[in-house]
Amino acid sequence: MEREMVDLCEVICIHEESVNEVRREMITEDTSRSLAEIFKTLGDPTRVKLLFALMKKELCVCDLAAVIGASESAVSHQLRILRTQQLVKFRREGKMLYYSLADKHVERLFEQGLEHVTE
Amino acid sequence: MEREMVDLCEVICIHEESVNEVRREMITEDTSRSLAEIFKTLGDPTRVKLLFALMKKELCVCDLAAVIGASESAVSHQLRILRTQQLVKFRREGKMLYYSLADKHVERLFEQGLEHVTE
DNA sequence: TGGACATATGAACAATCACTCATATGTTAA
DNA sequence: TTAACATATGAGTGATTGTTCATATGTCCA
Numbered sequence: 001m002e003r004e005m006v007d008l009c010e011v012i013c014i015h016e017e018s019v020n021e022v023r024r025e026m027i028t029e030d031t032s033r034s035l036a037e038i039f040k041t042l043g044d045p046t047r048v049k050l051l052f053a054l055m056k057k058e059l060c061v062c063d064l065a066a067v068i069g070a071s072e073s074a075v076s077h078q079l080r081i082l083r084t085q086q087l088v089k090f091r092r093e094g095k096m097l098y099y100s101l102a103d104k105h106v107e108r109l110f111e112q113g114l115e116h117v118t119e
Numbered sequence: 120m121e122r123e124m125v126d127l128c129e130v131i132c133i134h135e136e137s138v139n140e141v142r143r144e145m146i147t148e149d150t151s152r153s154l155a156e157i158f159k160t161l162g163d164p165t166r167v168k169l170l171f172a173l174m175k176k177e178l179c180v181c182d183l184a185a186v187i188g189a190s191e192s193a194v195s196h197q198l199r200i201l202r203t204q205q206l207v208k209f210r211r212e213g214k215m216l217y218y219s220l221a222d223k224h225v226e227r228l229f230e231q232g233l234e235h236v237t238e
Numbered sequence: 239t240g241g242a243c244a245t246a247t248g249a250a251c252a253a254t255c256a257c258t259c260a261t262a263t264g265t266t267a268a
Numbered sequence: 269t270t271a272a273c274a275t276a277t278g279a280g281t282g283a284t285t286g287t288t289c290a291t292a293t294g295t296c297c298a
C-alpha cells in the first residue's frame with residue numbers, strides 16, 4: 001500500500017530518492033504520537049502557568065489556584081493531566097496535596113521554548 | 120479584586136507567603152500564552168512528523184505528504200500553521216516550494232521532549 | 239461517628255482543531 | 269493566451285478540549 005502510493009505520486013512530483021532517504025530515518029508513529037502528546041500537554045496557558053509556578057516552589061492546589069487566578073476545580077483538572085503525563089508529582093500532608101515538578105525536563109523545555117518566543 | 124481573592128482564600132487554606140513569593144516571580148499572561156502557543160503547535164503528530172522530516176532534509180509539499188503519509192492539502196494546512204509560528208521557512212523553485220526548518224530550536228525541543236518520553 | 243475541609247471527578251457545553259473536498263492562486267511551458 | 273501542475277485557502281464537519289457546576293472521596297478533628 002505504501003509502495004503504491006510512492007509510485008502513484010512519483011509520476012507527478014515526488015523526488016523519490018529524497019523521500020526514501022527521509023523515510024528510512026523517519027520517526028515512528030508511536031514516537032511522534034508520544035512527542036506530540038507531551039507538547040500538547042505543555043500547550044495550554046493554564047498548564048504553563050501551573051508548571052511555571054511549580055518551578056519556583058512546591059504548592060498545594062489552593063495556592064496554585066490563587067497564584068494563577070483560576071478556580072480550584074480547573075486547577076485540579078489540569079493537574080490530573082500533568083500527573084498523567086508524569087510532569088508533576090505530589091505528596092499528601094494532612095488534607096492537602098503538595099504538588100511539585102516530577103523532573104527537570106520541563107524547565108529545559110520552557111527555556112528552549114522561551115528562546116524561540118523571544119527571538 | 121486580586122487582593123480580595125487572596126484575602127478570601129487565605130482564611131481557608133492559602134499559604135500567603137508562598138503565594139506572594141511565587142506570584143512576584145510569575146510569568147506574565149502574554150509570555151505564558153506565547154509559550155503555550157508554541158507548544159500547542161508542536162502538539163500534533165502530523166506537525167511533529169513534518170518537522171522531523173524537515174530536520175533531515177529540505178522537502179517540497181508533495182514529498183512531505185508522501186513521507187508522512189498524509190494528503191497534500193492536510194500537509195499544506197499544517198505547514199501554514201508552522202509558518203505562522205516561524206518554525207519553518209520556504210523558498211520557491213519553479214512551481215514548487217521547498218520547506219525547511221527556520222532555526223535550530225525545534226531540534227532542541229524535540230531532543231528534550233524525547234528525553235522525557237523515553238525516560 | 240459526624241461535620242468541615244481540601245481535593246478529585248463526572249457531566250455538560252462552548253470553543254477550537256485537523257481533516258476533507260472544492261476552489262483559488264501562481265508558475266511553467268506550449 | 270491557455271493548459272497543466274504545485275500549492276494555498278475556504279467552508280464544512282466530527283472529534284477533542286478547557287471550563288463550570290454539582291457531587292464524590294478522603295482526611296482531620298470534635
